[in-house]
Amino acid sequence: MGDRLSQARDAFDRQAWRRAYEHLSDAAGDEPLEVDDLERLATAAYLTGRSDESSEAWARAHQECARIGEVAKAARCAFWLAFALLNSGQVERGGGWVDRAQRLLDDRKLDCVEQGYLRYTAGLRALFTGDGEDAFKRFTEAVGIGERYLDPELTALARIGIGRCLIYQGEVAAGVALLDEAMVSVEARELSPIAVGDAYCTVIEGCVELFDVRRAQVWTAALGQWCDAQPELVLYRSQCLVHRAEVMQLRGAWTEALAELEGFVARLAAPGEQTLGAVEYLRGELRRLTGDLAGSERSYAAAGSLGHDTQPGLALLRLAQGRVGAADSAVRRALGEAADPMTRVRLLGPFVAIVLAGGDVSAASSAAAELAAIADQFDMPFVRAVAAQARGQVLLAEADPSGAIVELRRAWRAWQELDAPLEAARARVNIGVACRALGDGDGAAMEFDAARTVFVGLGAAPDVAEMARLTGARPAEEPGGLSAREREVLLLVASGKSNRDVAGLLVISEKTVASHISHILTKLGLPSRTAATAYAYEHGLLGEGSP
Secondary structure, three states, X not given: OHHHHHHHHHHHHOOOHHHHHHHHHHHHHHOOOOHHHHHHHHHHHHHOOOHHHHHHHHHHHHHHHHHOOOHHHXXXXXXXXXXXXXXXXXXXXXXXXXXXXXXXXXXXXXXXXXXXXXXXHHXXXXXXXXXXXXXXXXXXXXXXXXXXXXXXXXXXXXXXXXXXXXXXXXXHHHHHHHHHHXXXXXXXXXXXXXXXXXXXXXXXXXXXXXXXXHHHHHHHHHHHHHHHOOOOOOOOOOHHHHHHHHHHHHOOOHHHHHHHHHHHHHHOOOOOHHHHHHXXXXXXXXXXXHOOHHHHHHHXXXXXXXXXXXXXXXXXXXXXXXXHHHHHHHHHHHHHHOOOHHHHHHHHHHHHHHHHHOOOHHHHHHHHHHHHHHHHHHOOHHHHHHHHHHHHHHHHHOOOHHHHHHHHHHHHHHHHHOOOHHHHHHHHHHHHHHHHHOOOHHHHHHHHXXXXXXXXXXXXXXXXXXXXXXXXXXXXXXXXXXXXXXXXXXXXXXXXXXXXXXXXXXXXXXXXXXXXXXXXXXXXXXXXXXXXXXXXXXXXXXXXXXX
């Protein structure tokens, strides 16, 4: 047993979590583990996604500490067990462990830092049951105890809790400031691995909810580096890394985002339905943007079957399919159910585009006004960009191109600052429409050309097709003998995608891509992929609605 424990402890110190778990499990088969090793076993099990085994080990450690009279340590073990249960949605079980540990400390009248940890889990329980006022109170008490005992882990976790409560109360600046302060302890390596992972995920989730793209980008990159440094880590690679892929989508790195989704799902031992639903929704988004409407439909259906909300993506897919009535009904229903401002922001931008396509300028105007009010309330660059773009679209529909240009240039600058190329290019398309309405043909052409270049580079086939419609480009000639898939490959190759990029976007192998390109060159009598690109431009294929 000695050799196994030595190997287990060494693996644990090196953060080789899977090997630590295996060695500790083997050692436990020989004779009971001591408390410190039970804690290591519980931690390693948790970080490798074995929640049941982790809970069992924490419970055993708690019972052993209580038996030998180490009450404070028993309460600490109960805290970690409650922490895991509460964060997994098992509020009743987690709350029971909080109460049990609190009773232990109260019976002994112990004044210790564990009192603060239990205040923190009591705050989690209150937050998850909808009692934000009590959660704020408990987190605040926890911070006070953490500061008194100079415990950076407790203080950081509780400050994050207070920050989230303040954000929910509409005090965004104060809440975000507390999140930033708490993350100082993470970067200073003052927290244990479980607390580090939870801090990253909670803060990133808060940034995503606020559409704080810059902070989300910073912390998702940091989380990625932290995870990559621990190849055997399973927990925290799922839902939180979906947010990283969302940031990549906004920045136009669509192939990389798809690869990210495929990669971390493959690494997960047993991804939950919530995670898989989010993955499928994002796949649907990426496929819709590149024009793979059939693949997008399948992904949204899969997301819905896993319980993930499919709006506004599915409504936008219906719009892309020309089913304006279906899109209108779906987005109105979703917006009618949305209560909190941040959820409404996610829906209001698409709502404006969809109802304008159906001719309801009044509804679009009301939605744009609501977006402007939310932008004033939360003062986030992303929300301001969405609000300006919506207002510009409404002014265009109201035949006020001069006013529209002012709003649309404001939106374009905001999207540029956010490094959101697709949305920036879409703003330029609308600016071009406004220029044309004002008789400035040269200005319109410049805006349209700039937007088209971005769309082609991104592989945004539906937007390229819309550009062709707006500019009256000659309809594409049917290339002789190409299959639908070969036309998809040709379009992506012509937009500058590598074989690997094409394989990622179409979810096929690189070998299959190479085979398609060979067939394309043969059928069209062309010598190279460069010639194929020229052929695509010459024949207007980049204005097609596929792939």
